[in-house]
Amino acid sequence: MKPDILLLEPMMPQIEKALDDAYTVHRFTDVAALKGVASSIRGIATGGGVGVPPDVMAALPELGIVAINGIGTDAVDLNVARERGIRVTTTPGVLTADVADMALGLILATCRGLAVGDRYVRAGSWGTAPLALGHTVTGQKMGILGLGQVGRAIAVRGQAFGMPIAYHDIREFPETGYTYHADLVELARASDILVVAASGGAQSRNIVNQAVLEALGPEGVLVNVARGSVVDEEALVAALQAGTLGAAGLDVFQHEPHVPDALKTMDNVVLQPHRASATVETRLAMGDLVVRNLAAWFAGESLLTPVV
Numbered sequence: 001m002k003p004d005i006l007l008l009e010p011m012m013p014q015i016e017k018a019l020d021d022a023y024t025v026h027r028f029t030d031v032a033a034l035k036g037v038a039s040s041i042r043g044i045a046t047g048g049g050v051g052v053p054p055d056v057m058a059a060l061p062e063l064g065i066v067a068i069n070g071i072g073t074d075a076v077d078l079n080v081a082r083e084r085g086i087r088v089t090t091t092p093g094v095l096t097a098d099v100a101d102m103a104l105g106l107i108l109a110t111c112r113g114l115a116v117g118d119r120y121v122r123a124g125s126w127g128t129a130p131l132a133l134g135h136t137v138t139g140q141k142m143g144i145l146g147l148g149q150v151g152r153a154i155a156v157r158g159q160a161f162g163m164p165i166a167y168h169d170i171r172e173f174p175e176t177g178y179t180y181h182a183d184l185v186e187l188a189r190a191s192d193i194l195v196v197a198a199s200g201g202a203q204s205r206n207i208v209n210q211a212v213l214e215a216l217g218p219e220g221v222l223v224n225v226a227r228g229s230v231v232d233e234e235a236l237v238a239a240l241q242a243g244t245l246g247a248a249g250l251d252v253f254q255h256e257p258h259v260p261d262a263l264k265t266m267d268n269v270v271l272q273p274h275r276a277s278a279t280v281e282t283r284l285a286m287g288d289l290v291v292r293n294l295a296a297w298f299a300g301e302s303l304l305t306p307v308v
Helices: 013-022 054-058 078-084 096-112 114-122 149-160 184-189 210-216 233-242 280-298
Strands: 004-007 024-027 041-047 065-069 087-089 142-145 165-168 193-196 221-224 247-250 269-271
Touching: 004 013, 013 024, 013 280, 041 280, 054 078, 065 280, 078 087, 087 280, 096 114, 096 149, 096 193, 096 221, 096 247, 096 269, 096 280, 142 149, 142 184, 149 165, 165 184, 184 210, 210 221, 210 233, 233 247
Parallel strands: 004 024, 004 041, 041 065, 065 087, 142 165, 142 193, 193 221, 221 247, 247 269
Antiparallel strands: none
8 A cells, every 4th residue: 555645735747646656645735635634644745835834734643754845944844843753855956056047047137137128129119218228247246145055056157257256154164265254234235246045944034134235235236046034025125116225136035926016016126936946857856856755764764855
């Protein structure tokens, strides 16, 4: 008999087929629908955005593993997982390149006004109305908040554009050769473009606040490919409206899928629906890692990429 697992967030068809082949997969609708099967469910496959709602975790007494398709753990109560002995895995590494690529894409789109230019052509305005000039990307000073795998990949891409690299993290990494700022406000003040690559969590909530945005300044650009919770969204909207921040390129938001209406009306803001890792190749690799982590746990083997 195949083990029972709960699928909380849809995955690539090939990945769902692999799960169906190995398990009896219960696709989540609501907690009430779990009645009758809750005691048999030992594993969860989910995404970083959905995670595991507290009432779902509480409803599954035999839960032993949560395999997250992504690198974010904000939506899973890791303390409860530890208390109950529930293992938690993510899919690091396989999405690094695509997320870093998205960061550079947002930099280019924001600084060069690519989305504005696209709308300008589609509207038939070319030749009939002026279009504002963009800003040079090459040689701009890049600051990176969070110099993990993604942050380092972004730095490499920035260097290809001749950008001096500086960063802020909980500690210095001298081996990188990049300039370290122990204070985030000082990093923002020293940067033309500030890229948020820090993981989420209580320790980083709203750390990109009004003071940081003001230090980045009226010509500065903020790019966020990490977690919406890292940026004080109200302060961001206020800074853009007041002109104390120059522009923003955003792939993540505090209350997804809800995006502040004010951001949708600004030509100096480029928006994406949390899709930095949304390529066929990366999503297949991520899903495969979910499948392999589940298989390892059910076989009593070491997990490939454990968090808890």
